[in-house]
Amino acid sequence: MNWERFKSLYYTNPKLGLSLDISRMPFPDDFLTTMQPKLQQAFADMAALEGGAIANPDENRMVGHYWLRNADLAPTPELKQAITSTLDAIKDFTAKVHKGELTAPGGVKFKEVLVIGIGGSALGPQLVNHALGRLKGGRDKLRVSFFDNTDPDGMDYVLKELGSRLKQTLVIVISKSGGTVETRNGMLEAAAAFKAAGLDYPKHFVAVTGAGSKLEQVAISEGWLARFPMWDWVGGRTSELCAVGLLPAALQGIKIDQMLAGAAAMDEVTRKKSLRDNPAALLALMWYWATDGKGTKDMVVLPYKDRLLLFSRYLQQLVMESLGKELDLQGNVVNQGIAVYGNKGSTDQHAYVQQLREGVNNFFVTFIEVLKDRNDASLEVEPGITTGDYLQGFFLGTRDALSEKNRHSITITVNEVSPRSLGQLIGLYERAVGLYASLVGINAYHQPGVEAGKKAATGVIALRLKIADALKAAGGREFTAETLAALLNQPEKTELVFKLLEHLAANPAGHVKKTVQKPWHESTYAWQE
Structure with a gap:
């Protein structure tokens, strides 16, 4: 050159x-x-x-992720105070966990962190966790794991890794709106795992969410351990340097300053x-x-x-x-x-x-x-x-x-x-x-395309419920995907009906029995208790 x-x-x-x-x-x-x-x-x-x-x-919002690392740039004193007080709260909470002043029930010291989020609420924390863990030959103060999808098998994998250490696990649930379905599902799966282990999950759970969100309401009503803000002027993909990323990083022992x-x-x-x-x-x-x-x-x-x-x-x-x-x-x-x-x-x-x-x-x-x-x-x-x-x-x-x-x-x-x-x-x-x-x-x-995908997914779930109701009401009668789509007055969605039937038949909770036929599209599906 x-x-x-x-x-x-x-x-x-x-x-x-x-x-x-x-x-x-x-x-x-x-x-x-x-x-x-x-x-x-x-x-x-x-x-x-x-x-x-x-x-x-689209949402009449400012974009202020640059203020997170220099609060003096924030356009109002209120925003500056929100940034600095949240950083102080993260450090205070982290110090209490590390010192054993804040523990799980029974005085069990927290040694694990399970982060539940998706997209920007997981990718940034995962990058930092992997890039900065055990730097200079040291040990992390807490080990961090992730639920970053709504895949049941993926969550089972993480829970099996945690095993008996669930009793010493702090859970951080991250969702700005509190209505992100994947995160809500992970929260419910984690709560169920804690309950199955005989653990009082609210005493392990922390929320990072928007003020007044569904998640904040749940955290307040159930008495979760702590709550940290996620502001509407910070987008998910630029949220690593707010509580989304700083809280798990600080708990891991990374120098967030x-x-x-x-x-x-x-x-x-x-x-x-x-x-x-x-x-x-x-x-x-x-x-x-x-x-x-x-x-x-x-x-x-x-x-x-x-x-x-x-x-x-x-x-x-x-x-x-x-x-x-x-x-x-x-x-x-x-x-x-x-x-x-x-x-x-x-x-x-x-x-x-x-x-x-x-x-x-x-x-x-x-x-x-x-x-x-x-x-x-x-x-x-x-x-x-x-x-x-x-x-x-x-x-x-x-x-x-x-x-x-x-x-x-x-x-x-x-x-x-x-x-x-x-x-x-x-x-x-x-x-x-x-x-x-x-x-x-x-x-x-x-990100209008992301929202369009979420709306489409909501429509798929609604159709899945209609399929289950129709099969259950039919009392064991068998349907092909085509005949069931016709019954639902949605013949234009026959392919989607087929995909949903296949998933229902593959899982015990679906209560659907498949009878394989040739050609494959003549296979039938029926409700079974």
């Missing part, structure tokens, strides 16, 4: 301990200059956002209007160039560090939920978005790098390099060579191998994985997403 180009485009900030290399994105010489007008508008949009402008018109400081330091740097001094602006412009401002290529995230394995999953929601929009700000159909996927190095050498190098060229790569291998000296696996040297060798070799085939890449380098550096990465990508959204003229802070 061209050393002169590298020198001219390499961003490095020793104070942050972070560098950004965009030299392997072969944009034309005038690209950064021609994008200046759009970029200055993006800076103005971001300043308005941080100042408290309504950024989510350092995470907040890292994000605040990145915010300060990425407010700069000088492009060459702003890594988030550089990142957003590279996304714009790589995808023609239309999402024409995928973003492949390859962290060369096991601790950052979940970073691509975290970014999937942050990037795709923020940027995947049908309409622009003027109401035009644009179908925007950037698909994100990833693995880790050097695992990816043995997975999909073959296609990245020689297959369809429909992507750009973001490599994440971590300079520090471990805290102690590493074993030499060859004279003068460690396992960490090989890890870097695979990263650099893979990057060159892709460049040889005109496959473009960005490299982000951090000194180490720490609470501060992870906070910086979270802040960097939050800012880049906001800037990119402005560049392409979309709203990054609403």
Whole structure:
């Protein structure tokens, strides 16, 4: 590669301990200059956002996740007080748990945490849990597990892992509205497990939710151990640095002040209007160039560090939920978005790098390099060579191998994985997403597609209840999917009726017996007690 180009485009900030290399994105010489007008508008949009402008018109909400790491930026004294008092409450609660002043019934000290949430209420906490657990060879103060789906088998797996330790488990239920079905289901499953074990579950449960939500009402009426706020101006995908992520992280023993400081330091740097001094602006412009401002290529995230394995999953929601929009700000159909996927190095050498190098060229790569291998000296696996040297060798070799085939890449380098550096990465990508959204003229802070999916799921559940009622009323009469759909006056939903019947027949609680016939669509279903 061209050393002169590298020198001219390499961003490095020793104070942050972070560098950004965009030299392997072969944009034309005038690209950064021609994008200046759009970029200055993006800076103005971001300043308005941080100042408290309504950024989510669908719900008439501000978007204030930047205030979480610098409460002085909050537009009102009341919001500043809410942020600081919640952080104090998290620290106080955590200290009491760690000291054994706050215990489970019978004076049993809490040693486990079960987090129940989905989407942003799980992805951020899972990333932090995996990235920062047992740092520097230490032990976590509490071990963290997750219910992050409504999969019964998945919940059984976690509960079996906890086993007899359920009596020393603190449960954090996270839902802003309190009506998120997956989270409610997990809460009910966990409560049932506690009751089956003869445990008083409200004395183990904590809520992170919105004021007046269904979940808060349940927590109050049942006398849960504690409640922490989740504000309507913090979106799920940007909620890691509020109680959603800070509470489980603090209980695990992670230094949350350092995470907040890292994000605040990145915010300060990425407010700069000088492009060459702003890594988030550089990142957003590279996304714009790589995808023609239309999402024409995928973003492949390859962290060369096991601790950052979940970073691509975290970014999937942050990037795709923020940027995947049908309409622009003027109401035009644009179908925007950037698909994100990833693995880790050097695992990816043995997975999909073959296609990245020689297959369809429909992507750009973001490599994440971590300079520090471990805290102690590493074993030499060859004279003068460690396992960490090989890890870097695979990263650099893979990057060159892709460049040889005109496959473009960005490299982000951090000194180490720490609470501060992870906070910086979270802040960097939050800012880049906001800037990119402005560049392409979309709203990054609403998610109508997610709501549409929830409404569709509600309709499926309603049909499932109608099917069960119809079969039960028929008293053992057998139906094909087609005849049952006709009975329900919904022949247009025959395929859906078939899928629901198959699920009911596969589970004892469904009370449906299937009689297999040939051809398969002539199979019949009947109610059985």
